[in-house]
Amino acid sequence: MGDPAVTADRPGVADANSAGVTADRPGVADANRAGVADAGARSGHVLEVRSLRASVGGREILSGVDLVVRSYEVHALMGPNGSGKSTLAHVLMGRSGYEVTGGSVTLDGIDLLGLPTWKRARAGLFLAMQNPIEVPGVHIAAALEAAAGGGGQSGSGMLAREAGGGQSGSGMLAREAGVLGIDTPLLERPLNVDLSGGERKRSETLQLAMLRPAIAVLDEIDTGLDIDGLRVVAGRIREEVAGSGLGVLAITHFARLLDVLVPDAVHVLVGGRVVASGGPELASSLEQSGYESLGDAI
Amino acid sequence: MAMPTVMPTVTATAADDRDGPERPSHRCPGAPGPGEPLPRLPSIAGPALVAMTLGCQGTQCSIQRHPRYPLPNMFEASSLDALGGPAWLVRRRAEAWQRFAVAPLPDEKDQDWRYSPIGKLDLGAFEIATGGPAPAPAQSSQPAQSSQPAHPARAGDALGSGEVGEDAVSAARSLASRIGPLAALVIADPAGLVLAEIYEPGSLTGLEVVSCLGAKEPPGSLGMSGELGVSGVFAEMHDAFAPDVVSVMVPRGAEVSDPILVVHLSGPAAGARGTGPAGEALEVERHLASFPTLLVSLGEGSSASVVEAFVPYGGDVPYGGDVPYGGDVPYGGDTEPSIPAGDQIASSANGHGQPRSLAVALTELDVERGSSLDYTCMQVLGQDAWFLATQASRVAEGASLRSFTASLGSAYARISAVSALTGDSASAKLLAGYLGVRDQVQDFRTLQDHHGPRTSSELLFDGAVAGRARSIYDGTIRIRNGAHGANAFQTNHNLVLSEGAHADSVPNLQIEENDVRCSHASTVGPIDEEQLYYLESRGIEPTEASSLIVAGFFSELADRCPVAPVGRWLMEEVDERLAEGSHV
Numbered sequence: 094m095g096d097p098a099v100t101a102d103r104p105g106v107a108d109a110n111s112a113g114v115t116a117d118r119p120g121v122a123d124a125n126r127a128g129v130a131d132a133g134a135r136s137g138h139v140l141e142v143r144s145l146r147a148s149v150g151g152r153e154i155l156s157g158v159d160l161v162v163r164s165y166e167v168h169a170l171m172g173p174n175g176s177g178k179s180t181l182a183h184v185l186m187g188r189s190g191y192e193v194t195g196g197s198v199t200l201d202g203i204d205l206l207g208l209p210t211w212k213r214a215r216a217g218l219f220l221a222m223q224n225p226i227e228v229p230g231v232h233i234a235a236a237l238e239a240a241a242g243g244g245g246q247s248g249s250g251m252l253a254r255e256a257g258g259g260q261s262g263s264g265m266l267a268r269e270a271g272v273l274g275i276d277t278p279l280l281e282r283p284l285n286v287d288l289s290g291g292e293r294k295r296s297e298t299l300q301l302a303m304l305r306p307a308i309a310v311l312d313e314i315d316t317g318l319d320i321d322g323l324r325v326v327a328g329r330i331r332e333e334v335a336g337s338g339l340g341v342l343a344i345t346h347f348a349r350l351l352d353v354l355v356p357d358a359v360h361v362l363v364g365g366r367v368v369a370s371g372g373p374e375l376a377s378s379l380e381q382s383g384y385e386s387l388g389d390a391i
Numbered sequence: 392m393a394m395p396t397v398m399p400t401v402t403a404t405a406a407d408d409r410d411g412p413e414r415p416s417h418r419c420p421g422a423p424g425p426g427e428p429l430p431r432l433p434s435i436a437g438p439a440l441v442a443m444t445l446g447c448q449g450t451q452c453s454i455q456r457h458p459r460y461p462l463p464n465m466f467e468a469s470s471l472d473a474l475g476g477p478a479w480l481v482r483r484r485a486e487a488w489q490r491f492a493v494a495p496l497p498d499e500k501d502q503d504w505r506y507s508p509i510g511k512l513d514l515g516a517f518e519i520a521t522g523g524p525a526p527a528p529a530q531s532s533q534p535a536q537s538s539q540p541a542h543p544a545r546a547g548d549a550l551g552s553g554e555v556g557e558d559a560v561s562a563a564r565s566l567a568s569r570i571g572p573l574a575a576l577v578i579a580d581p582a583g584l585v586l587a588e589i590y591e592p593g594s595l596t597g598l599e600v601v602s603c604l605g606a607k608e609p610p611g612s613l614g615m616s617g618e619l620g621v622s623g624v625f626a627e628m629h630d631a632f633a634p635d636v637v638s639v640m641v642p643r644g645a646e647v648s649d650p651i652l653v654v655h656l657s658g659p660a661a662g663a664r665g666t667g668p669a670g671e672a673l674e675v676e677r678h679l680a681s682f683p684t685l686l687v688s689l690g691e692g693s694s695a696s697v698v699e700a701f702v703p704y705g706g707d708v709p710y711g712g713d714v715p716y717g718g719d720v721p722y723g724g725d726t727e728p729s730i731p732a733g734d735q736i737a738s739s740a741n742g743h744g745q746p747r748s749l750a751v752a753l754t755e756l757d758v759e760r761g762s763s764l765d766y767t768c769m770q771v772l773g774q775d776a777w778f779l780a781t782q783a784s785r786v787a788e789g790a791s792l793r794s795f796t797a798s799l800g801s802a803y804a805r806i807s808a809v810s811a812l813t814g815d816s817a818s819a820k821l822l823a824g825y826l827g828v829r830d831q832v833q834d835f836r837t838l839q840d841h842h843g844p845r846t847s848s849e850l851l852f853d854g855a856v857a858g859r860a861r862s863i864y865d866g867t868i869r870i871r872n873g874a875h876g877a878n879a880f881q882t883n884h885n886l887v888l889s890e891g892a893h894a895d896s897v898p899n900l901q902i903e904e905n906d907v908r909c910s911h912a913s914t915v916g917p918i919d920e921e922q923l924y925y926l927e928s929r930g931i932e933p934t935e936a937s938s939l940i941v942a943g944f945f946s947e948l949a950d951r952c953p954v955a956p957v958g959r960w961l962m963e964e965v966d967e968r969l970a971e972g973s974h975v
Contacts, residue, residue, distance in 0.1 A: 186928050189920065214930035226925040230943025239939055240930040283943060284925070300929060 135338035138164045138201055138217060138307035140185075145196035146365075147184045154180040156365035157196065162308055164338040167354050169345060169376060172362035173384050178344045179223055181362070182312040186220040187213050200308060214240070217307030221297040221314050223344075228284040233296065234266055236284060237303050269302050274325050290317025298326045302333065308340040309333075315350040327353035348380040361387060468492070470519055474634045476604045483609070487630030494624035503623070506863045506895050507834050508803055512777065517680040517749050519632050559704045560586060563654040570698060570956045574649040575600055575639075580656045580704075581681035583635025596645035598695075603636035610638045612688045612757035616783035619811045619840070625779050629751045633682035639697060641762075643690030650696040650767075650954050655683040656704040657750040657772055680749040687755070689762040689790075696765035698954055699754060701780075703773040703800070746777035746802055756784035758792050760814060765793045765953035771964060772800035774829065780806045788814025788843065795952050796823040797961045798833055799968065805834040812839075812846035812874075821850040824948045824961060827860030827892070828968050837866035839881065841874040841907075850881045853948050855941055856892035857969070867899040870907045877904065881911040886918060886944055888937070938969055 140162040147155040154177045162168050172178050184191045185198060187210040198205045205213045228236070270280055273295045285293050294317050301309055311330070315323050327350055333339035334354075343354055351359070351373060359375040360367045361384065369375065369387050378386065471484050497503065498510040563578045574593025577600050578586040584602035603609065613636060616626065641647055687697050750772065758764045772778055778801040786792045798804045810819045825833040833856070839848040848868070856862045868879040885894035896913035918940050926936035945965045952958030 188924055209933070210924060210927040211930055211932050211936070214928055220928050222925070222928070226921045228922045228925060228940060228943060230946040231926070231939045235939060236926060236929055236931065239926075239935050283947070304929065 135305070135307050135340075136164045138338075138340060140218070140308045140340060140342070141197070141199045142181075142185070143197045143199075145181070145184065145198060146194045147180060148192050148194055149180065149190065153194070154191075154365050155184065158362070158365070158367055160342065160360065160367065162340045162342050164307065164340045165334060166358075167334055167341040167343060167356045169343050169351050169354070169356040169359040170362055171345060171359060171376065171379060176362045177365040178362055179312055180365075182220055182223075182310050182344060185213075185218065185310055186210055214304075214306070219301055219304060219306035219309040221294075221301055221309060221311045223312040223316065225285045225288075225293040225297055227286045229286055230283050232282070233280055233284055233300070234263060237266065237300065240304060266299075266303060269299050272325075273299050273302070273329055274322070275299060291319060291322045294318050294326055295322065298329055302329060305333075305337075306339070308342070311341060311343045311345075313344055313346070315345055315347055323350065324353060330354065348376040351376050363387070471631065474632070476635070477607060479609050480603055480606075480636075484631050484633075487627050488632075491624060491627035491631045494627050496624055503836065503865075505865075506861070507805065508832055509805075512746070512749075514680075514749075517678045519680050559656055562704075563656065563702070566654060566700065566702070567652050569960070570650060570652055570954065572649045573652050574598060574647045574695070575651040577637060577639070577651065577653040578656065579635070579637050579653065579683060579685075581634070581679060581683075584637050585656075587637075590649075593647050593649060593651070596647050597642040598645065598647055598651070599638075599640040599642075600651075601638045601640065603638060604634075606638070610636070610640070610686055610688060612755060612785075613638075613686055615686075615755045615757055615785055616753060616781055616809065619783050619785060619809050620838075621781050621783050621807070621809055625751050626753070626781065629682050629684070629753050629781075632680070632751075633684045633753070636684045636686055638686045638688070639695075641687075641689045641693045641695045643693060643759075645690065645693045645695075647693070647695040650698045650765075653685055653697065653699045655685075655699070655701045655750075655752070657681050657683060657701055657748060657776065657778075678747050678749070680751065683750060683752040685754045686757070687764065687766070688757045689759055689764050691759045692761040693759075694763040696767070696953060697756075698767045698769070698957055700768075701750065701752065701770045701772055701778065701800075703748075703771070703776065747775040748773070749777045750779070752778065752780040754780070754782045756782070756792065756794075758784060758786045758790045758817075760787040761789045762787075763791045763793075766795070767952060767954045767957050768794075768796040769957055769960060770796075770798040770800050770804055770806075772804070774800070774802055774831070776801045778804040778806075780804075782806060782808040784808075784810045784819065786810065786812050786814065786817040786819055786846075789816050790814065791817070792819040792821075793953050794819065794821045794823075795954075795957070797952075797957070797964075798823070798825040798835075799961075799964045801831065803832045803834065805836070807836045809838045809840060810848060811842060812848060812877075813842045814846075815843045816845045816847075817843055818847045819849070821848065821852075822948060822951055823852040823854075824945055825852070825854035825862060826945070826965055826968055827854070827856040827858075827862055828971065829858045829860060831856075831858075831860045833860070833862040835862075835864045835866070837864075837881075839866070839868045839879050841868070841870045841877045841879060844874055845876040846874055847878040848880070849878075850883075851948070852883045853944060854884075854894065855886035855888055855944065856894050857888040859889075859891040861892065862894045863897075864895070864913070865897040865899075866911075867901060868909050868911065869901045870904045870909065872903045874904050875906045877907045877909075879907070879909045881909075883911075883913040884944075885913070885915040886941060887916060888918065888941065941969060942966060 142158055142160040145155050145158040146153065158181060160168065170178055170181070180191065184193060185205070187205070187208065193206055200216050200218055203216050205216065205218065208216065266280065267277065270277065275292070275295050279288065279292060282288065285296065288296060294314055297314065309330070314326060318326055330339070330341065331354055334341055341354065343350065343356065345351065356373055356376070359371055359373060361369040361375070361379070363384065468488055471488055474484060496514070499505055499507060560578060564576070567573055567576045573590060575587065575589045575598060577584070583604055587600040589598055589600060601610070637653065639651055639653070683701065685699055689695055754768070756764060756766055768782070770778055782794070782796070784792050784794065792810065794810070796806060796808070798806055808821065810821060812819060819839070821837070821839070823835060825835065827833045833854060835852060837850060837852070839850060841848065850866065852864055854862045854864070862885060864883045864885070866881050866883065868881055870877050870879065881898055883896045883898065885896055887894050894915045896915050898911035898913050900909055900911060902909060918937055922940050923933065923936050926939060927933060931939065942962065942965060946962055949958035949961045952961065
């Protein structure tokens with residue numbers, strides 16, 4: 094599907110359908126989305142997390158996290174269970190129940206911690222949830238329409254795909270769903286209701302692709318997906334990164350996701366702090382020897 | 392688990408408790424108690440009254456009358472004289488009136504009326520639609536020509552009471568056209584059947600729509616609700632004053648696939664305009680009580696779908712060409728809905744003021760052996776109406792009922808639904824949705840009454856309250872001795888959308904048989920925070936996210952409406968009411 098013509102304004106075009114899309118960045122373009130011509134290419138965005146501390150019910154979970162994610166970059170965040178990875182994701186998104194006790198989070202200089210969740214999203218932040226919540230009776234198209242229709246899309250904000258390639262929103266949605274292997278009937282279902290784990294993750298990716306955030310936090314996007322699903326989802330996100338500059342913070346336990354996502358950096362969160370950072374090789378070594386091997390750092 | 396409780400009814404014993412020297416406060420000053428001689432209120436001096444204030448002493452009960460509307464006070468037996476009809480019907484009303492006259496009015500202390508504003512009702516403020524001269528019989532038993540009315544009866548006639556005009560009829564037709572192909576269109580006003588049209592292929596099945604005003608003897612199932620235990624002052628009031636019974640009869644074995652639409656025009660929802668004794672124009676407050684009645688009888692092995700809609704109209708208020716109804720325009724239409732002005736809303740706040748119209752409705756559904764009925768009910772009366780309805784269904788051996796009720800209108804809407812599963816393996820699916828905004832009260836009382844073995848019932852009532860609205864759900868599953876192998880489920884979900892809103896949910900089980908499966912579940916609470924968070928994380932602002940979630944809540948129900956266009960109608964009504972912002 095899709096127009097075989099490729100985006101002309103981008104060097105290093107590769108075929109997204111080819112296996113192992115790990116071409117050098119920047120410039121892995123997306124044959125499937127060629128018609129879009131990436132009118133909304135993102136660049137120059139930066140999410141800065143500085144000395145972030147947060148607690149839940151009086152217990153400190155994040156004890157000073159520092160991370161910087163820029164456009165076109167993929168950062169992997171790994172760490173043992175209970176190290177605070179999901180807490181970080183929700184604190185970034187502004188979920189209630191978390192108390193920020195110190196530090197700062199900015200997106201392009203905007204103080205996210207002072208904004209309600211929906212404004213953080215409008216500012217360009219997206220969270221693909223580990224456990225996407227069922228919203229009975231609300232269909233994905235209606236939610237995306239509400240998300241796109243509210244205005245407030247600043248230069249750094251979400252560039253929800255409405256105008257792309259002259260296609261209607263629903264046409265774009267159907268096309269995206271096709272790319273992600275989501276059967277059309279699933280689009281008729283309420284958000285996440287009666288979806289399998291894998292279907293939910295494809296749905297999260299679909300929303301990411303439609304909403305076009307500047308920075309996406311992926312909280313275990315790989316869990317629930319089978320191998321094929323993982324390849325499709327990670328490949329699609331990779332295209333967003335390489336093709337149009339999405340910045341990614343990917344929380345995961347598994348290096349397999351990173352084989353496709355190709356992180357620029359891997360960070361290890363233990364006890365609410367980033368205890369180690371490195372290149373993709375760090376993920377591989379963790380895969381082999383576990384977090385114990387970081388004993389010194391911890 | 393709570394102790395089993397009996398489905399409450401107003402009994403003689405309960406009545407005796409209130410027959411002491413202290414009269415309930417809702418009675419008009421000067422009105423005698425049940426034990427005292429009738430009539431309870433001063434009589435009205437003949438039919439040719441000029442505009443004047445009368446009624447009981449005290450300003451709160453005063454009403455203005457007009458020579459064009461010489462309607463007697465509803466408390467009086469003499470008002471029955473104005474209701475025509477065959478001898479059996481006149482006798483039936485008189486007998487009901489005898490019971491009505493001694494039945495006490497309930498108050499909130501009655502279990503059956505707890506949480507309700509019933510004590511605020513001042514019956515003395517209402518007049519009855521008498522219907523004037525009896526209309527021609529409106530039988531439609533002959534097969535009709537395609538798309539032609541079998542017997543258009545009284546269409547557009549000026550009636551003694553309701554003055555249903557052409558535009559009200561055409562508004563009902565517009566509603567009909569939105570519901571799609573119909574087997575029959577039936578329009579009733581406060582005086583009874585106005586119009587009955589049976590279309591092909593419904594006409595070929597022998598489907599009949601009959602006004603009891605023209606029936607030599609009562610339809611077999613009439614009065615079924617009493618046999619099922621429906622009683623109390625409003626049941627008697629209804630039977631005493633209902634001018635007509637609209638009877639839909641589906642012959643044995645007939646399969647009527649398109650819906651039969653029954654539109655009850657109730658009202659008026661606004662003041663009427665008349666002429667004074669010297670010919671001067673007068674604004675006359677008419678508080679009209681009406682008694683819509685529908686009897687649906689399905690012969691053995693038949694199937695049908697009936698849609699009953701309660702919509703407002705504005706008496707003989709000049710329509711001005713734009714707004715055919717005094718209240719909210721049902722189902723969108725081409726016109727903007729006429730929202731009652733602020734003072735009207737205030738006057739009906741949680742029943743604190745007087746309603747301007749009262750509809751005491753009865754629907755009886757007789758689902759005979761092996762038959763299958765879809766019954767869909769839509770209530771969108773105006774914000775100044777009170778709606779007291781009884782739905783009684785009897786489901787016989789191997790028969791099935793699928794019932795769907797949406798209640799959105801009225802200052803106070805009370806729907807009491809009794810579903811008796813009398814035959815072996817009878818089944819009922821009972822769905823309802825309700826939304827209260829502003830100061831509305833939505834009140835549901837249900838009884839799933841299992842008589843027969845292997846019967847099954849599944850009830851799902853979903854509602855939401857916003858503004859200062861309240862809702863009550865009080866439901867009982869009763870498994871009678873002999874109903875072994877019965878399955879009964881009862882679920883009630885309530886969304887409370889604002890601080891000032893409130894919902895009560897009271898499920899009850901009364902089980903007299905072993906070997907049964909019953910369950911009930913109810914929830915009352917605000918919008919789920921996680922759902923809100925999820926939508927907000929997509930960049931949807933909180934109010935819009937809330938609206939989406941509430942609409943989604945109702946659409947889950949609307950998707951199960953037996954008549955899809957009515958499900959869409961429900962969603963339009965929900966969207967419109969929520970869009971007013973009254974839920975914030």
